[in-house]
Amino acid sequence: MANLLIIEDESAIRRVLVKILAEENKDYKVTEAVDGLEGIELVRDNDFDLVLCDIKMPKMDGVEVLQAMKKIKPEIPVVMISGHGDLDTAVNTMRLGAFDYISKPPDLNRLLNTVRNALDRKTLVVENQRLKKKVSKNYEMIGESELITIIKNIIxxxxxxxxxxxxxGQNGTGKELVAHWLHQKSDRSKGPFIEVNCAAIPSELIESELFGHVKGSFTGANKDRAGKFEAANGGTIFLDEIGDMSANAQAKVLRALQENKIQRVGSDKDIKVDVRILAATNKNLKQEIEDKKFREDLYHRLAVILINVPSLNERREDIPLLVEHFAHKIAKEQGVNTKNFTDKAIKQLQEYDWTGNIRELRNVVERLIILGGKEVSEKDVQSFASK
Incomplete structure (x- = not known):
């Protein structure tokens, strides 16, 4: 069922539009408004999938209606209806965000094609918004402690x-989560977010992984291949565990930062890249610099802004919120009912030594959801948390 609104002061035109739409699809539910003011009130109070709006109307013209609607519900496509003498105005409405315009009297095929395309566009917009919210929830930062609040403010x-x-920060504290938040809240959020775990890639392959290679540059290089920097063009690249990067790769990353250029392995051709770099490590890079294992110039290029993610032991007051979040999420994933944690169980968890940080807490909550009683008690925590 698609809900359509027609804003038109001429009753004859309204009747024609309603008749055409009703014959096209019985699932179209059409609401009528006789002027712009009534149309805006209907949009404010109802969920419409498409609005067809006349340009020349008393009280409030179509341009004003369009501007008001884009502020109230910008996701609704608006098709303007114009007389033959209103072409310039109709074009102007396109610049203001109208989906399309139709001349009077409306051509049947043009009208129906425009309506179908507009409804398809609305479906895509809604789906994209849903997916964006889903992604955001996957990387939601849970916590209200002072340390977490500071990080949220910095982001x-x-x-x-x-x-x-x-x-x-230590392993399991949520460094990847911070990187995702930085990307999602940036102007690059519509661009790619490319993750590279520098510790998981053999040192002899890290350069090829980051910068790509040309055919024949080494054994097994059977064809040209783009690297992660090229894949992240226009977006963000997240270099996780950068303290484990080889010296050669460090030098090439430094050049990419300085010149916004890379070279594929085996090539001397420069490739321009527009990439924001985020990096993370659980190592003390200043100590690594002293030990000649990490380049000091690269460190200063990367550490324009420093964010230290606290350990879970430093933010124990967030544990009740984290437990509740994980309990609901895990129950949904496992297809079981969520379980209540008693106050004593929560207190017991707050006293635990979380060497594995957030990652360890999630595993413990999952274990308690699966193995604990109908209500997770202090005894359940004592029995299953340390296993």
Whole structure:
């Protein structure tokens, strides 16, 4: 069922439009408004999939209606209906966000094609919004502690810029989560987010992984291949565990930062890239610099903004919120009913030594959801948390 609104002061035109739409699809539900003011009120109070709006109307013309609707519900496609003398105005409405315009009297095929295309566009917009919300929930930052609040505030300030960020912290604290938030809240959010785990790639392959290679550049290079930097063009590349990167790769990353250029392995051709770099490590890079294992000049290029993610032991007051979040999420994933954690069980979890941080807490909550009683008790925590 598609809900359509016609805003038209001429009753004869309204009747024609309603008749055409009703004959086209019985699932079209059409609402009529006799002027712009009534149309805006209907849009404000109802969920429409498409609006057809006349341009020349008393009280409020179509241009004003369009501008008001784009503020109220910008996702609704608006098709303008214009007389032959209103072509310039109709074109102007396209610039203001109208989906299309139709001349009076309406051509049957043009009208129906426009309506179908507009409804398809609305479906895509809604689906994209749903997927975006889904992605955001997957990387939601849970916590209200002072340390987490500070990080959220830094992200809000830094994300809209292209400043490079170095994220530090122990394993399992959520460094990847911070990187995702920085990307999603940036102007590059519509571009790619490419992750590279530098510790998981053999040192002899890291350069090819990052910068690509040309055919024949080494054994097994059977064809040209683009690297992660090219894949991230226009978006963000996240170099996780950058402290494990080889010296040669460090030198090439430094050049990419300095010149916004890369070279594929086996090639001397420069390739321009527009990439924001985020990096993370669980190592003390200053100590690595002293030990001659990490380039100091690369460190200063990467660490324009430093974000240190606290350990779970440093933010124990967030544990109740994290437990509740994981309990609901895990129950949904496992297809079981969620379980309530008693106050004593929560207190017991807050006293636990979380060497594995958030990752370990999630595993413990999953274990308790599966193995614990109908209500997770202090005894359940004592029995299953340390296993």
């Amino acid at each position: 809000e300030k830094v994300a809209p810029t292209d400043a490079r960020v170095l994220i530090t």
